[in-house]
Amino acid sequence: MKIIAVGRNYIEHANELNNPVPTIPVIFLKPDTALLKDNRDFYYPEFSKEIHYEVEVVLRICKEGKHVSEKFASNYFDQIGLGIDFTARDIQQQHKEKGLPWELAKAFDHSAPISEMIPKEKFSDLYNMDFRLDKNQQRVQKGNTKDLIFSFERIITFVSQYITLRKGDLIYTGTPASVGPVQIGDHLEGYLQDRKLLDFHIK
Numbered sequence: 001m002k003i004i005a006v007g008r009n010y011i012e013h014a015n016e017l018n019n020p021v022p023t024i025p026v027i028f029l030k031p032d033t034a035l036l037k038d039n040r041d042f043y044y045p046e047f048s049k050e051i052h053y054e055v056e057v058v059l060r061i062c063k064e065g066k067h068v069s070e071k072f073a074s075n076y077f078d079q080i081g082l083g084i085d086f087t088a089r090d091i092q093q094q095h096k097e098k099g100l101p102w103e104l105a106k107a108f109d110h111s112a113p114i115s116e117m118i119p120k121e122k123f124s125d126l127y128n129m130d131f132r133l134d135k136n137q138q139r140v141q142k143g144n145t146k147d148l149i150f151s152f153e154r155i156i157t158f159v160s161q162y163i164t165l166r167k168g169d170l171i172y173t174g175t176p177a178s179v180g181p182v183q184i185g186d187h188l189e190g191y192l193q194d195r196k197l198l199d200f201h202i203k
Contacts, residue, residue: 001168003030003112004159005056005085009149009174016177025150025158028102030085030172034112039200042110044184048088051182054175055133055141055190055198058083059152060117061169068160073153076165079117082131082190082197083172086111089181114170115190115197123193126152133198134189135182143176150174 007026008019015021036042044051062078085106092105123129132142150158155171182188182202190198 001032001166001170002163003032003034003170003172004163005030005106005112005172006150006155006174009155010143010147010176011149012147012177013175013179016179022149025155027159027162028106030107030112033109034107036110036113036200039113039115039198041201041203042086042113042182043203044182045088045108047108048090050088050090052087052089052179053133053135053141053182053188054085054087054179055131055143056083056085056172056175057081057129057131057145057192058114058117059156059171059173061156061165061167061171063167065156065160065165068157068165070153070157073156076156076160077152077171078120080120080123080126080129080192081115081117082192083115083170084113084133084188084190084198085172085175086113086182087179112170112172113198113200115192118192118195129193131192132190134191135180136187137189140180141176141178145173147176148174
C-alpha cells in the first residue's frame with residue numbers, strides 16, 4: 001500500500017503559498033508509516049516547530065491499474081474518505097530554498113491521518129462535495145470538490161502513467177486554502193458533507 005498525494009490542486013491554496021498554478025498534477029508520496037488511523041492522537045514531532053494541517057478528500061484504489069484511460073478511471077476507486085496531509089512547513093521551506101525534495105516535510109511518521117472510508121455510491125455528486133476542518137470548534141478550512149484543478153479521474157490517469165496503482169492505495173487529492181499551524185492541545189474535527197469523519201487531538 002502506498003499513499004499518493006497531490007499538491008496545489010486548488011487555485012486559492014496555490015496562491016496563498018505563492019506557488020504557480022500547475023498545468024499538470026504535482027505528485028509526491030508518503031510511506032505507509034505515515035498513516036494515522038482510528039482517530040488516534042497525533043504527537044507533535046520534535047524536529048519541527050511549524051506543523052500545518054491540510055485537509056483533503058481521499059480516494060481508495062480498488063484494482064491494479066497502469067496507463068489507465070481517463071474514461072475508465074472512475075472504475076479504479078471505490079471509496080472516499082477524509083485525510084490530513086500534515087506538513088512540517090519550516091522544513092519544507094528550507095528544502096524549497098535549496099531545491100531539495102520535500103520528503104522530510106511531508107512523509108514523516110503519522111503525517112497522514114485517515115478517516116473511515118465510505119463507498120462512493122453514497123455520494124450523489126462526487127464533484128459537489130463540501131468538506132471542512134474545524135480546530136477547537138472554529139472552522140479553519142473549507143472546500144468543495146467542484147473547485148479541483150485536476151479531477152479524480154485525471155489524477156488517476158496521470159499517476160498511472162508513471163506508477164502502477166494497486167488495490168488499497170490511497171490518493172490524497174489536494175487541500176483548499178487556509179492551511180495553518182497546529183499546537184499541542186488542539187482538537188481537530190473533519191467533516192465530509194456534514195458527516196464527521198475525523199476527530200482527534202494534538203499531543
